[in-house]
Amino acid sequence: MTNQIEIPPAWERLPLENFSGVLMVIGAPDTGKSTFARYLYTRLCASHERVAFVDGDVGQASLGPPTTMTLVVRQCGETEFPPGGTRFRVFVGSNSPRGHMLPTVIGLYKLVRRACELGATATVVDTTGLVSAEQGGHTLKHAKVDLLEPTAIFAIQRGCELEHILVPLRRSARTRVIDLAATPAVRPRDPTMRRAHRAAAFRQYFADAAPLEVPWGRLAVFPAPVFSPGRLVALEDARGFALALGVVLEMDAIRRTLSLLTPARSLEGVDAIRLGDLWLDLATWEERRRWDMGPACEETKRET
Ligand SMILES: Nc1ncnc2c1ncn2[C@@H]1O[C@H](COP(=O)(O)OP(=O)(O)OP(=O)(O)O)[C@@H](O)[C@H]1O
Numbered sequence: 049m050t051n052q053i054e055i056p057p058a059w060e061r062l063p064l065e066n067f068s069g070v071l072m073v074i075g076a077p078d079t080g081k082s083t084f085a086r087y088l089y090t091r092l093c094a095s096h097e098r099v100a101f102v103d104g105d106v107g108q109a110s111l112g113p114p115t116t117m118t119l120v121v122r123q124c125g126e127t128e129f130p131p132g133g134t135r136f137r138v139f140v141g142s143n144s145p146r147g148h149m150l151p152t153v154i155g156l157y158k159l160v161r162r163a164c165e166l167g168a169t170a171t172v173v174d175t176t177g178l179v180s181a182e183q184g185g186h187t188l189k190h191a192k193v194d195l196l197e198p199t200a201i202f203a204i205q206r207g208c209e210l211e212h213i214l215v216p217l218r219r220s221a222r223t224r225v226i227d228l229a230a231t232p233a234v235r236p237r238d239p240t241m242r243r244a245h246r247a248a249a250f251r252q253y254f255a256d257a258a259p260l261e262v263p264w265g266r267l268a269v270f271p272a273p274v275f276s277p278g279r280l281v282a283l284e285d286a287r288g289f290a291l292a293l294g295v296v297l298e299m300d301a302i303r304r305t306l307s308l309l310t311p312a313r314s315l316e317g318v319d320a321i322r323l324g325d326l327w328l329d330l331a332t333w334e335e336r337r338r339w340d341m342g343p344a345c346e347e348t349k350r351e352t
């Protein structure tokens with residue numbers, strides 16, 4: 049985040065002092081979306097008192113652990129990025145929107161709505177690199193446009209890989225498409241680097257974590273109390289914002305309690321537990337699918 053960035057002349061020419069509302073940044077993986085989004089945020093601070101930044105990338109998240117999306121709002125006069133204000137977070141429960149499009153779109157909407165409630169007059173939304181038509185990239189981006197109603201979309205392309213998303217948007221009055229070319233300064237990350245980045249981010253997030261006993265029988269559990277060791281969960285407040293993540297260590301089906309490894313020190317403000325679709329190996333912080341966890345992975349019986 050402190051790396052020196054190259055600012056292409058095309059970025060400098062953008063008349064950003066005239067922009068407000070929700071501003072979405074889209075592009076394939078490794079096109080410089082997050083770098084441009086931070087630049088956009090900084091430029092908007094010159095003409096807006098309250099600027100919000102939403103990190104909407106659950107895979108290579110920049111403001112929170114993977115599987116989450118995070119909102120932060122600039123406090124008066126702050127110039128640093130990221131700003132130091134309160135963070136609001138939603139838990140998608142996966143490192144990709146694939147198979148999790150509803151929670152991704154709804155979560156992003158909750159964060160943008162919160163930014164509005166907090167008085168932001170410009171909100172930058174950084175997004176995931178899921179754009180391919182085969183994987184439903186157009187459905188995802190169009191759903192975000194319909195729900196978030198961005199005044200502009202900054203579309204960063206190498207070639208024409210976004211056109212299947214952009215063609216209808218260019219003809220519609222619902223938003224404005226601003227085309228940008230991906231800069232050669234981008235340093236691509238291969239899948240191994242991306243996995244290692246996520247493991248490092250989880251390790252850092254759980255660095256101060258300790259076991260916490262959670263009486264899940266007294267809380268709402270979404271979608272249902274099917275716990276197993278290593279499963280990633282979120283502790284949510286009554287508005288569905290994630291207060292902290294946790295990893296299931298042990299569960300007691302009789303007492304209806306869980307032992308959760310979490311940075312949360314208490315259950316104050318916790319309304320619900322939301323189960324993720326990801327399991328973590330606590331020795332390496334690498335992601336595991338449930339079927340990799342072995343036969344010892346016994347589930348609690350469903351509540352009837
Ligand atoms: N204009 C730039 N000047 C210097 N470095 C850049 C620039 N744009 C991107 N980079 C570097 O390239 C790498 C990838 O950039 P960035 O994270 O912005 O891309 P992205 O499209 O958001 O990637 P992802 O698909 O993982 O979300 C980062 O290390 C970033 O510092």
Ligand SMILES: [Mg+2]
Nearest residue numbers: 081082105108
């Ligand atoms: Mg990014």
